[in-house]
Amino acid sequence: MKQDIPIIIKKNIPNLGEPGTITKARLGYVLNYLLPKGIVDIATPGKIKHINMLKQIQLNQLKDLENQAYKTKNHLEQIPKISIKKKVGDQKHIFGSVSEKDIINYIFNSTGEKLDKKQITIPIIKEVGIYTIDIKIIDNIHVKLKLQILPDNINI
Template sequence: MKLILTGDVPNLGAPGDIVEVKDGYGRNYLLPRGLAVVATRGAEKQVDAIRRARKSREIRDLGHAREVAAQLGGLSVTVKAKAAGESGRLFGSVTSADVVDAVRAAGGPALDRRAVDVPAQIKTVGKHPVTVRLHPEVTTELDVAVVAG
């Protein structure tokens, strides 16, 4: 089955890529989740628009990714959670969007929230490691301090 990816799929491709996958994987996973559309003539014309949008928010190259990783390494990122119980457990959880906002507030670069991997769910106050995928060859780990606000 020939599909055009509309979202980032690990080990398969990025938005705008035209891929050939097994019928079951495409029908049962990619299409229902909105990660791909069937490659038709009309949809192939939209590939350029998808790729332009991806380029605007993408890390330019390997050197730029390493530069951004160096900036992230020197940051002290603090996320203020709305409320926490007496034992330090949060009412809610910290998401990748919260981490991206905290990086921006700390003076760091603008990141795509889909590039930030928050482990399971951050539901407690304290320091937590977060992985940021900047480039297929560059990933960096960022320590995020969660405080009750």
């Protein structure tokens, strides 16, 4: 007599599923292997309700994070371009480099948005000109902004 029982997976196991998944497995496999190793729990109505509540909380947090990311994107899109002055040598080559910190400070002073330097992708900048930078707010939300490098002796 083969009997399947509902289980809640606690650790990632091939052919069973991801942690937090509710599935069924053979009674002998569950009792003799999965339960003693702490890989699964027996799915009771209370545990299923608890898992569903945790999933709903995670979904709400993800929606809040996404809404905040869209607000940040709208604030950043209000900046027409970022202008940074650098000391210039012969043939419009700049001294030093443009760092993420320069851009973060400019954005914070303009919009009040705090960014992390890991969110900003800057091309290699060696001379005066206009460049495009990419700002990754969250995984699927990006903003492209214009970065203008000006000689130090020009007023913006």
